[in-house]
Amino acid sequence: MNFLLPIGFLSSACGLLHSQILVQTLGSLVSDAIAVQVWTMGFYMAGLGIGAALAGLTAKDRTTKTLLLAEKTLCFTGLLGPVWIYALYFLIKYFLHEADSLTPADAVASSQTLLLLSSQIPALILGLFSGASLTLLLRLAKTEGTGRLLAVNYLGALAATLAFVSLAQRLSPLQLSAFAVVLNLGLVAYLNWRFEPRAWNTSALLFATLFGLSAMGGHIEQWHLQSRYMNLSEARKSSFKDTVVDLFMRPKILRVQTPFQRADFVPYGPLDYIFFLDGHPQLHPRWITRYHESLVHVPIQYAGRVPKRILVLGGGDGLVAREILKYGDRVEKVDLVELDPWMIEAARANRYFTKLNQGSLKDPRINVVRGDAFQFVRLQNARYDAIYADFPLPFSYDLLKLYSVEFYRLVARALKEDGFLAFDSAMLFLNSANPEESEGFLWNMALQNTLRAAGFSDVRPFMGSELFVFARPTAKDVGRIWQDHGIEVLSGGKDLLERSFRTESYFTERPDLINSVFKPSLHAARSLEF
């Protein structure tokens, strides 16, 4: 009986670890992180249930043989899971996305759904054979051992969760899956030695596959990155086979796995890079200037004066800070709160960033705080003239918090009486003839209703390189004539201000759409890329 306990532990740990690796792999490709977690764990657990029941039907005298088979299958599926998802991603992108009969938004949505569902095949297989293992082990343990075996089974799941939480931020999916497979192969080898000492063929095959894939791991990962950022219309010009081969040859994409996100540097021309976080473009040599100039200067023009105390939430790249520092000594102090320590360090020391932000984070007026923006505004006492939020768009529950009524209440409290809040809105453009039919209508209304419920009675969307929002507690007229505060604006100040009015506001009261930490509104912006 006792020798079954470590087997039960390892078996459940490996099963859960393999399925979490699927979540990790898919999570970087599908924008809806909740859907990824729910569907993958759902299929895995459904598999566990079905597998547990089906294993009850197997012949009693073949219990150990079936157990060994189940563990081998787990190993094999875990090994190929991420590769399977990478290949599917490429195939769906190449053949379905931008198919002529679909609108771009529909193509993204259907590509993502198709990828999400077809990636569930390995999750289901993992569940089936993990569940089967548990039933077979329970059979070997007899009734007296049930409690103890269940206990180690759950302990294994705990160990897998902890290992995953601590390793997922450091290792790529393929590295993590190699780790899980090595553990699982250890288990297979033990079972093989104990129950089937004369049949080693398939185990040897598994070992060989593992070594092969490990040697290829870096290339596969890079190939996948290339397929992620490949230019589709260009790729379509050459044949399918050439495209596949070509992805191995392209200039290398650099990926940094930070504690909180994946930072990608994609070559742009011979000398420059586009900077992506979690697959969303952050800094693009072409529009980088206008984005930050709109966000910082237009609200100051609206408010009619230069703020003295400023809070910047997010924006660890230092570009918002660079624009703020243009106002010289009229800005007294800036608190900048950034979650990701890698981002802060890179913005201070990495040439790519310092060239763009001109060393803004080293300025003595900028006080950089490493921490969660939500906790910062919740637990601090200062009052600010201006608050700029430069967050990623709300693709997950975690980010939705930063667009919640609670967050905006805290922000309103942290503002002086005539202070303002400005942020990149993630509002999608509305079709003014028929706003309710527009793609972003619900999210747009959710955001506006949330801001108003938090006490911002003056909410104005404004146009820049994309849509931004200017909000303050009391409604007043905004400045419409460009005032030169002695600063230089590269994209032309007057032009910037005039362009900002080129949007109309549309608002209906929908209290049911208010986004709260305690009741997240799911109408978040959907990713428009695949």
Added chain:
Amino acid sequence: MWFALIYAPVVVVIAAACIVYELTLAQTAAALLGGTWFQYALTIGIYLFALGLGSLVSVPTPRPAQWRRLLQLEVALAFCGTLAPFAAIYAERGLRIWVLAADSAMYGPLVYALIAALALIIGFISGMELPLLLRLGEGRFREGGVLALDYLGTLLGTAFFLLWLLPSLGLFGTAAFAGLATASAGAVACLLAPSTERRKLFLFTFGLVGGGVLLWYNRELTEHFGRFIYLAGANP
């Protein structure tokens, strides 16, 4: 046959309610401390650990006492699970006022400890339940059948929580709803139990009424906890 037909939904509902309690707690932790992804992973980890611990302890229940033990656990589960998020938010407010002012380094770890303790209690109770459910179903289901139902319940609970409960009822409504579900499962289990155990029915009726009242006042609760407890006094 009729036993299996009534017993199966009880097992599914209990498993679903347990995971919903834990996810509610994870969402509460995320609201209090940030880091949604981490809070969910950690809470699930603690839940699994506590399940293991619970099923280890549960072994020696003698057959005649099994139904009584199951119903006791049901009452405890409904009570602790439903009230956990409320307790967490109240306690965090206390910590914020008393600890944060004096020693801010202790604030974070103490809130973590608080959430972990609540997750551990709920997980422990459901862990004690599972082997009991397996044994009560023994002989009436195929091998692995009850286990399959338990996993099915967990799956349904997770999907329900994320796709329907949290977005449409909100955190407090979800806790109340899970309380209602647990009390209903308890009431049905009472009917299956030997007649001496049926007296517990009034307890579950009480739980049903309590859950219903909480759900009815969902909006007021959200306003009270979300605004006046969670945000008020944040800056002492």
